[in-house]
Amino acid sequence: MPAIKDVARHAGLSVAAVSKYLKNPGSVRPDTRVRIESAIRALQYRPSPFARSLRTRRSGMIAVVVPDVRNPFFAELFDSIRIAARARGWLALLETSDDLQGLLAAVRSLSVGSVDGVIPCFLDDEHTASGLAEALHGRTPVIPVSWQASPQGGGTVLLDVRSGMRRMVRGLLDAGRVAPAYVGGPEDSTVSIQKLAGFRDALATAGLPVQAVPVQRGPFSLQAGHDAARSLLADPARRPDCLVAENDLLAVGCLRGAREMGVRVPDDLWVTGFDDIPLAAMVDPPLTTVSLPIREMGEAAVRLMAAALGVPEDAAGEAAGEASNDAAKGPAASGEALGILEVLPVVVVRESARPAPEAGQMS
Amino acid sequence: MPAIKDVARHAGLSVAAVSKYLKNPGSVRPDTRVRIESAIRALQYRPSPFARSLRTRRSGMIAVVVPDVRNPFFAELFDSIRIAARARGWLALLETSDDLQGLLAAVRSLSVGSVDGVIPCFLDDEHTASGLAEALHGRTPVIPVSWQASPQGGGTVLLDVRSGMRRMVRGLLDAGRVAPAYVGGPEDSTVSIQKLAGFRDALATAGLPVQAVPVQRGPFSLQAGHDAARSLLADPARRPDCLVAENDLLAVGCLRGAREMGVRVPDDLWVTGFDDIPLAAMVDPPLTTVSLPIREMGEAAVRLMAAALGVPEDAAGEAAGEASNDAAKGPAASGEALGILEVLPVVVVRESARPAPEAGQMS
């Protein structure tokens, strides 16, 4: 593996000259540049990222941490961050937080310190969040994508899932549903707690007996949705007329569970999801759900990260394909001056449920 | 950021002693160990991964490259590799190859050289494969997970998709289907070419006019499956009685397309997938598909990588939770002595199609 000194020798120059060229090819004389370039080609030289990072204390990598890649919503979100990061010359790593101990160990020994910043997505189990913060002990910028503002105040992509859920459920109730049931995520997930709160907000507003409404909880998976639906629909005497699921995966599972129980959607039962993953429009019947602007969220997270790292605003777009897009970040964004970008969930109506359209602005 | 010399000073020892402790805490006297540990705690010391990697030329990271994370099959596969890697103390990075230029740039400047090995999964567009090999120029072990053996011979997880598809289709034909149509992936994907070949093998064996059978191709997405089905079912006069899709995503899209065209599955039309992602069992009707042992594939890839990196066999399991599993790697594995692990696709019959069971061993 050739080193910079080999290139220097081959080109009849000093290491410093080559290093200078590496940082900015325009900073050396044209003829030296040619010599360096041919030496690099001849030797197949590649700068060592380790040595470079050791000096500069920058790795060009940012870590994205999600609860589960197998959830299409997180796969999409990661992908959007990855693309936005690459446009700025960064490499996005993916970590998963299913196993807190393993994550922290990995993060401690490898990522952190090798990573310029961390974007935790919906890691709101308290243990994970604080464990991560502790592992990073304030040296690495953290830009969470979540429902609550970052405690460190370093920038956040905020998502008001509570009001998203509230609006969804209000529409259902306004459209005449009287016996909703809830298919939720794990108890230790605070997004899950937020969504459930939004659900109950709507119930309370409509004057329904909040505590009497059935609630099932479990992992965010197809299987859990399926099981929850079967259990909720087991007793024909008090069958819900509407299943409100916390995400699309659960909702798709519910669809299957309902089918197995001989319950027709939407005739006998409405089902709603959350996230609006591509699958939502492709199942039968297509899911009414809450849409989140994933692309924007990823772009926003990376933009906030760039700010946190002190990268000048125009440093983006050095890679290809970045159309100028003031329009794109307009409608759903606000408050970015504070390092907070809030994105608004939007109800998307398809066949699985027909909520009433919202009246006015009040959410 | 404290360095190793600070720890040494704080503990009244030399850097070497601390370094030795770091490598193997048992190699120093108990009392020095205590002093080092308290110094580390007091200073909140973390070894710099950069410096360490610069010396050892090992980063503890392996890159997994997949065509698209948003495909659940690849999300699962990555996850299984990630878990197996972590069990060996490695961190698995995820790269995506949608954009060859971007991938190579990222790989060249960051991953490669920072990564101890690369596991490309079904990257069989010729450009990508050779580009990757060139970017790595033989210095980094490559353990592909694909349908063909690695040209470099460094170890491979082999998957006979061609015979998997052949067996699926033969079952369909044996069960009386006479007008199959094919919903395939992109033309430049060689897995896609393999699967189509398997499809045609079965057609030829059954004496069907291979060239007359309709074939649609497109990206591996829900939408593409949907569009293909609509187009294939557009003419009621020559409607296929069976849609063979190259993966489950396409098949789910076909289900939706068929529904929109008023075609009932499985009564009027059979539909089959490939991969057996969790979704396959949850759509309506549940998909008949070809199952691949994803967990095993991930574990095998990492095991082969360990071998390529010269890691002793028992070095696994230093992290928790690794049950001994000679049984687990038994049934579907063969030829590992050669650095090749071949996994066998298995047809899983659900409601969307009812192929005839296979007779005998001959595939």
Next chain:
DNA sequence: GTGAAAGCGCTAACAT
């Protein structure tokens, strides 16, 4: 515009 040299934080001989 280019060169000489110091040092980023660590590991691995080698010496004690």
Next chain:
DNA sequence: ATGTTAGCGCTTTCAC
């Protein structure tokens, strides 16, 4: 068992 020391490959003053 512990200490001394020479780099790993690079960037970055600082001279010239």
